[in-house]
Amino acid sequence: MRLLRLTLHRLAVSVPVLLIILCGVFLVLQLAPGDAVDALLGQMGTADATLAEQLREQYGLSGNAASRLVVYLWRLVRLDLGFSVSYNQPVLDVILSRLPATLALVVSALALAFFAGAIVGVAAATKFGRWQDTLISLLGLVFYAAPSFWLGLMGILVFSVWLGWLPSGGLQDLSANYSGPRLVLDMARHLLMPTVTLATIYFAIYLRVIRASMLEVLSLDFVRTARAKGLRESAVIYRHVLRNALLPMITIIGLQAGAMLGGSVAIESVFSLPGLGRLAYEAVVQRDLNMLLGIVFMSSILVIVINFAVDLLYAQIDPRIEAGA
Amino acid sequence: MRTVRFFLTSPAGIIGLVLLVLVLAMAASAGTLYPNDPLSLAGRPLQAPFVNPRFVLGTDSSGRDVAAQMFHGARTSLLIGISATLVAIVVGVLVGSISGYYGGWVDVTLMRITEAFQTVPNFILLLVLVVIFGARMDLLAFMIGLVSWTAVARLTRAEFLTLRQREFVQACRVLGMGDLRIIFREILPNALPPVIVYASIVMAFSILLESALAFLGLSDPNVASWGKLIADGRRVLRTAWYVATMPGLAVLIAVLSVSLIGQGINDALNPRLRRD
Secondary structure, three states: OHHHHHHHHHHHHHHHHHHHHHHHHHHHHHHHOOOOHHHHHHHHHHHHHHHHHHHHHOOOOOOOHHHHHHHHHHHOOOOOEEEEOOOOOEEHHHHHHHHHHHHHHHEEEEEHHHHHHHHHHHHHOOOOOOHHHHHHHHHHHHHHOOEEEEEHHHHHHHHHHHHHOOOOOOOOOOOOOOOHHHHOOOHHHHHHHHHHHEEEEEEEEHHHHHHHHHHHHOOHHHHHHHHHHOOOOHHHHHHHHHHHHHHHHHHHHHHHHHHHHHHHHHHHOOOOOOHHHHHHHHHHHHHOOHHHHHHHHHHHHHHHHHHHHHHHHHHHHOOOOOOOO | OHHHHHOOOHHHHHHHHHHHHHHHEEEEOOOOOOOOOOOOOOOOOOOOOOOOOOOEEEEEEOEEEEEHHHHHHHHHHHHHHHHHHHHHHEEEEEEEEHHHHHOHHHOOOOHHHHHHHHHHHHHHHHHHHHHOOOHHHHHHHHHHOOOOHHHHHHHHHHHHHHHHOOHHHHHHHHOOOOOHHHHHHHHHHHHHHHHHHHHHHHHHHHHHHHHHHHHHHOOOOOOOOHHHHHHHHHHHHOOHHHHHHHHHHHHHHHHHHHHHHHHHHHHOHHHHHHOO
């Protein structure tokens, strides 16, 4: 019952948001010179006016802006994202083929940032005010300030060029022809450096958030009660304080999923990973607006889905949370 | 004045200020130290730093002076950082204050728009804007601001939601003040402190966004930038690692200085940390 209410609440918020995004995307398309038919004709190598008229009729591109918007939205509802001229394939197909690499990268980076941030943040909070705390906070500031693509380059320099431990790019060793568990292991080796570099800035953010919320919870009365009961300090920290301090961490996961998708553009370019971010970059270079807007659409849906998952998780952890409250 | 004094007792704030002055000095002296176009060819390519006194930091892969690009890059980063932050603050404060003050359907509509901007990954939105409008420097500052105002709007809205219930606002209404005057002259000054602290985060992110865009070769091609220099160094990473290393450190220092100053302001404004 609660799940249903939560779902309905999320939908009531997400649908208008998605609609606004799509209207924005439509507006962008109107601002850009040329439409899909121009692109198609350019590809066919003709500029026949009557043919263009026919095609516009066929694709619902004639008529006023409102009717075109409706046609456009209906196409998107059926997941018809149009045709990419530069890839000579439907936009959706190209995006779906690039999605797995990005999902693997973003999910593992989020997980790494979350858990590493939590562990280090707790360590800082328990050593509040001592040199360990200062050192960790300083480290967090440096990680926060370093541009991730540059960290990636430095990683390549040290671990690939100088030490030769890790591959400098790509998703797998194409010459080795691995399969099965060897392939998974090889991909993990290739994804290690991109994951760590993408995670650094978010690690710094989580670290700061968990430290602050630990310190806040530590000052509450129930912690004093737990200590007065004679509980061991580790039990107080992990069973009582951390559980409450984790809540703000979980909220920001949803906010950061989108930022990470954006951050993957530069990271995937540095490590030449065949993902969505690199696709976005290629679309910009080739001025493939259809592709770029398809990526906007898909990444927005991804962010909405992740936010929904975070909501569910949140409700699971904190039973006080009710939909809409 | 008190706030300034407290700011100066925070070590984070002082270190940040020193670093920022360093970057500011680089930006200010770029024109006099390196009057020529930093992107023009100056000498033999890939000279190592600290060898040739003419090129203190060496040359990049096409023979451009690295030091000149570093100094002019400081200018670009600061210019973009400051102007993009101003844009983000103005848009965010406008949306947030109107949303928080009026509430009702105005609030719902503006918040849905804010969420829409939050949902689209901001770097990808930035790419769309660059494709449509091009990447001239002045436009770039505006576009980076346009993708980073959402948190400012939410922060301002939250402040307005609590402040609009206060007695002094009710007193203003009874006195017959107009809405605009209440919003901007009475409530806004009280709502600003957390926004000012957050401005440092926006500025740090703007500098990072610009460097990432320049690194991908999508920013203004006629302007020297740290990100662009990192991209050049990437091509010669194996042989001349220092070309990519130095501008990256510069970005790090610039962003670090801004976030340290933000922390200093935060400490200074936080009454719990005041010792008086």
